[in-house]
Structure formats: structure tokens, C-alpha cells
Amino acid sequence: MKILFLQPLLTSVLLLFSFEFGMAQVPPNVESELVLLNVKTGREQSILKEKRHFEAPNWSRDGQFLIINAAGFLEKIDTKGKHLGKIQPEQIQDCNNDHGLSFDGKTLIFSKNEGTLAPSNNSRIYTVPLAGGTPRLVTEQFPSYWHGISPDGQSVLYCAERNQEWDIFKININGGAETQLTRNKGLDDGPEYSYDGQWIYFNSHRTGRMHLYRMKPDGTAQEQLTQDAYDNWFAHPSPNGKHIVYIAYTTDQKGSHPFGQDVKLRLMNLKTRRIKDLTPVFYGGQGTINVPSWSPDGKWVAYVRYHRS
Numbered sequence: 001m002k003i004l005f006l007q008p009l010l011t012s013v014l015l016l017f018s019f020e021f022g023m024a025q026v027p028p029n030v031e032s033e034l035v036l037l038n039v040k041t042g043r044e045q046s047i048l049k050e051k052r053h054f055e056a057p058n059w060s061r062d063g064q065f066l067i068i069n070a071a072g073f074l075e076k077i078d079t080k081g082k083h084l085g086k087i088q089p090e091q092i093q094d095c096n097n098d099h100g101l102s103f104d105g106k107t108l109i110f111s112k113n114e115g116t117l118a119p120s121n122n123s124r125i126y127t128v129p130l131a132g133g134t135p136r137l138v139t140e141q142f143p144s145y146w147h148g149i150s151p152d153g154q155s156v157l158y159c160a161e162r163n164q165e166w167d168i169f170k171i172n173i174n175g176g177a178e179t180q181l182t183r184n185k186g187l188d189d190g191p192e193y194s195y196d197g198q199w200i201y202f203n204s205h206r207t208g209r210m211h212l213y214r215m216k217p218d219g220t221a222q223e224q225l226t227q228d229a230y231d232n233w234f235a236h237p238s239p240n241g242k243h244i245v246y247i248a249y250t251t252d253q254k255g256s257h258p259f260g261q262d263v264k265l266r267l268m269n270l271k272t273r274r275i276k277d278l279t280p281v282f283y284g285g286q287g288t289i290n291v292p293s294w295s296p297d298g299k300w301v302a303y304v305r306y307h308r309s
Contacts, residue, residue, distance in 0.1 A: 047081035055287025056097035061105030148192035181219035
């Protein structure tokens with residue numbers, strides 16, 4: 001979910017559609033590159049480079065493949081860049097870029113745009129066994145955009161618009177009543193559980209710039225983590241709980257996270273709060289690192305950078 005200030009309704013809807021789904025601002029000749037980055041050494045492996053638009057790499061829990069989104073389908077790519085096929089293409093279509101796996105690797109969670117609902121802003125969340133099955137609806141209300149799941153697999157985290165405000169919610173994996181965790185003016189987005197389940201990391205525009213925060217799973221003890229001049233999005237906690245990796249826009253994006261901007265990946269040490277750059281500035285943004293993207297051994301992060309061809 002990605003927009004902020006409540007401008008006129010039409011403007012808000014158009015901005016959200018553009019920024020969340022990454023459609024309107026992606027040039028037709030874009031080239032996408034799937035990169036594995038060694039967090040300790042800085043060494044990169046470019047495993048896939050194609051003249052099409054794909055986004056949001058997410059690592060399998062066994063470390064054998066990655067999941068990307070392209071043209072509304074979810075695809076499996078092995079760690080050498082080999083195509084392993086689409087995931088249940090008859091069942092899973094019209095996906096936006098919010099997808100991932102449960103901690104045991106057995107359940108796929110994804111957000112899906114549904115044309116039978118409103119003409120835009122119509123995302124709802126589904127789960128399906130990765131081995132195959134029928135997708136099951138989790139969130140009755142829309143728009144709802146998935147971002148995280150608890151280590152025990154029981155709670156789903158997402159960003160949703162309710163009462164003309166974008167906040168963070170959680171819901172039982174089997175559906176039911178949703179619980180609102182944030183109540184702030186401005187966009188709260190990108191919630192993700194730490195591997196020990198003790199924290200939820202997220203980003204918020206509550207100060208007028210996008211920064212990273214964390215809170216307890218019940219929404220208490222909200223704490224700001226970044227206070228610099230960047231626009232910081234999508235804090236992904238490492239498996240060992242010591243770091244978060246995130247994307248930083250070099251200029252103020254006014255509460256959105258558009259495609260095709262100058263960005264870099266950064267790493268925060270959660271004990272010292274020291275931050276370092278993992279990459280130089282590159283052409284990216286929407287689609288680069290939206291979803292949990294650490295390798296299960298905590299050595300690598302997957303991301304997408306783009307090229308104008």
C-alpha cells in the first residue's frame with residue numbers, strides 16, 4: 001500500500017494504483033535484473049537479467065529458489081537464475097507485488113487485485129499451500145496488502161485503508177475480525193515480524209517524511225528507528241535478529257514509493273543503530289525489495305534493480 005496525504009479522492013486513488021501496482025510509471029522497454037547481495041562482503045551475483053518488468057523477490061525457506069511477481073503471476077527462479085515455472089497459474093493471477101511464505105515454507109500468502117470489487121484499490125489477501133491447492137480468502141475487507149506473517153503462522157500482517165486512513169492491521173490466518181495496530185495520520189506500511197516474533201518492523205510517514213519504526217506485536221512501544229534525510233521503506237529483519245535491510249530513496253517522495261527513482265539498500269545494526277550502505281545509488285524503487293528477501297541462512301539479500309534499455 002503506498003500513498004499518503006489525503007488529497008482529493010481521485011488523486012489519491014490514481015496515485016495509489018500507480019505506486020502500489022507499479023504499472024503506470026514503468027516504461028515499456030525496462031530491463032529487470034535479479035541480484036543476490038552478500039550482506040557481509042558486499043559481493044553481488046546477478047542471476048537473471050531480462051527485457052521485461054518483474055519485481056519483489058522473496059526467498060524460499062529452504063533457500064532453493066526465489067519467488068518473483070511478473071504480469072500478475074508468481075514465478076519460481078532458482079538461485080542460478082533458471083526459470084522453474086509459474087506457481088499455480090490457473091489459481092494465482094492478478095497478483096500485486098506483496099507475496100511471501102510462512103516460516104515453515106508450506107504456505108504461500110499473496111495479495112490479489114480483484115476486478116469484481118471496486119475498479120481500483122481492490123486488493124485482498126489469500127493463502128494457498130505452496131504444494132498446490134485452492135486459494136483461501138483471509139481478508140474480507142479491501143484494500144488489504146500483505147506484508148508479514150508471524151513465526152507461528154497464526155497472524156497475518158498487512159496495510160489497509162479503513163475510514164480514509166492507511167494503517168497496519170493483523171488478522172488470524174483463518175480470517176475473522178481484524179485488529180488495528182496503528183492509528184496515525186499519514187501512511188503506515190510494510191509491517192513485518194522479527195524472526196523471534198518479539199517485534200513488528202514497519203515504515204510510517206507520520207512525521208512528514210518516511211521513516212522506519214518498530215512496535216510490539218500488540219501495537220504498543222512504537223519506536224522510531226531512522227531520522228535522516230532519506231525516505232526509508234520496507235524494513236526486513238535478518239534471521240538472526242541483529243539487522244534490518246531496507247530501501248532508501250535519496251529524495252523526498254511525498255509519502256509514495258514510485259518506480260524509477262534513485263535508491264540504495266542500507267543495513268542497520270539494531271544494537272548500535274549504526275547504518276551503512278549496502279549498494280551505491282541505482283535505478284529502482286517500487287518492486288526492488290518490497291517483501292521479505294533474506295536468504296534463510298542470513299547471508300544474502302535478493303533485490304531487483306532496473307535499467308533503461
